[in-house]
Amino acid sequence: MFKTIRARLKQGYRTAPFPAGISVLPQRYLGKPIVNPGHLGCDRQACVDTCPTGAIGSVGGRTVIDLGKCIYCGACQKTCGGRVVTFTRDYRMACRQRQGLIVSDEPMPDTGQIRDRIRHIFGKSFKLRHVSAGGCNACESDINVLGTLSYDLGRFGIQFTASPRHADGLVVTGPVTNNMRLALEKTYRAIPSPRLVIAVGACAISGGIYVNHAESNKGVDSIMPVDLYIPGCPPHPLTILDGLVSIMRG
């Protein structure tokens, strides 16, 4: 008994403040990338070629990077010393529209709102069901960690439930393997409407590196409508938390 109390005192209070400052992230962390205007004089071809998921391309003549495809390996930044793409340490990357994940060298329009009616219905409580559909256990781990006392997801009114019947939304990780597709669809249908779908990680958003695989699909929105995209490989827990909390904020 005394030992338990002594341990409690030693371990201390560890719940981190949120929103967190960038200082809590490691120096070498690769957060939201930006495309530098005019590529600082660099021919962007090397970056395009080196990207393992084809995340760098061009739209309407402008160079863009698709955060939904990016696996944050930093190969492009390394190739040309960051002249085309530079990774910032900004962890806030979640977006309501797929289109909003495509970053160019000019500010993107506002990324849209969660349907007001739904937000009104959910109020201050938001219950989620998670399904891993080919996730490698990295996204899963970084969602799980939100339940630890470091992040304490419950303080925001967000909880993961054990049953889809109790859930307001579905969190999906992985590219959606063929073998998991049916179970994912059944879980979705088991959640009473209105319901939100949240895709976490590059695989769930775009298929990631598995995009060309016959055994898997090209992410969650190839199967069902997605209301929130949280990019990363895996996303930092703060990125996921920021995304989930953004739903509560509306």
Added chain:
Amino acid sequence: MGDNSLKTRICQPIDVNSIDCLAFKEFKDSVLDGFLKGFRAAAFFGLPADNGQVRLIMILACDRQGYLRILSTMVKDSYPCLTTQAPQVHLFEREIFEQLGVYPKGHPWLKPVRSHVPYQPQTVTAGGRDSLLGVDFFKVQGMETHEVGVGPVHAGIIEPGHFRFQCHGEQVLHLEVLLGYQHRGIESMLFTKDASPAIHYMETAAGDTSIGHCLAYCQAIEALSACEVPLRAQVIRAVMLELERLANHTGDLGAMAADIGYLPASSYCGRLRGDLLNMTALVCGNRFGRNIIRPGGSAFDIDEPIRTEIRKRLKSVFSDVSNAVSLMWSSPMVVDRFDETGFVSQQTAVELGLVGVSARACGIERDARFDFPAGAFRFFHIPPSNYSSGDVFARAFVRWLEIQRSVEFILERLRCLPKGPIMSDMPPIKNGKAVVSLVEGWRGEICHFALSGEKGGIVNYKITDPSFHNWTGLAVACRGEEISNFPLCNKSFNLSYCGHDL
């Protein structure tokens, strides 16, 4: 075992032609003789050959003496199975059948492993492949028995798998584990035209073991191209591997505490696991060790500020982990729940060919860092940590022993890092060579086999995750247990779904 097999060591490139193709009987006798002499199957797989034939390759590991034996035979559409005499190959034979259609005659439980489309047109015609696959579950029948199915979607934030229990009241008579839901087709896509770069598959084969799988891959590729990794990079890699082990072992101890409702240790260890992942991120920017292990060395250096910071943080985290874990050992409730739960005997562990923590918790000295050292582990040894009771307690306690040894190892290595570069140039891969690479990941032995073609490039690559050996261990551990003990037993193994499914 006679001299008819090729003796080799890990990361030693061998001429493909030097692996003799034995007659099947000779192959079978040699393999079974090998098992009797203490060898175990590190991997067993088929390679498609000419004329619709399949070349079976068996990699036997001798832990005591740290060498491997590779045996091979050519089969067409069937062969008498080995499983009935050597249970440890049961899943390998099912895998070969599923991928290449070679029928292991007499296999007692032939079912799909991952339920995917075969790699090549099936040669089995008698009644078709599906008729040979008993897709139903093993059933116990009787008035008082009942069946419980769990999954693939589980009540937590975890990967999918299906567990089918045959119960008598609360007692589990039999558990069958059905996996494959995570199958992404990594092996069949690797090195093909549409594939992503191989290293990224290694990072996500089992995403919580990125360092382990990348290391196994890099060691294999470096051996094939005769690349010597700089000493500094070798030490950095070993430090990263141990950090990965520390984070996962700490998390596992916390999760086991959570499963019996012992909240103090569960909360503390959950938080500390995150602190350990953050140390990995300090070096490479990613909590799961992505982007650091690359062919030729390490993509990130541990410079002076990081070296000092890790040493400082690790000492503080270790003090908190010791504190949290000692709470568990001093609580009679915890020890009582762990003791004699989920027992696996040493004999069963040997017969099933278990690896890693699960094997060491049955008193088997089996640790690739010690038995098959590569990289920095050739110079700095970590002795295997064993405990012989074979139950949940043993699997928890072995983790705690390993945590202590890993902390000691990292602090010592970071006291004085070797100077020099962290990356070497990669010469081209030599043609027509095969290599076996073993790495002791935090779950156990990761085995990678690479084969380069006569015209260059990798033509075949085989990944064996420790979970592939160990899932059957979990099924056996649950026999006779109350079904309510399943989560605890499961957590004490904490196996990978995607590492198994690939």
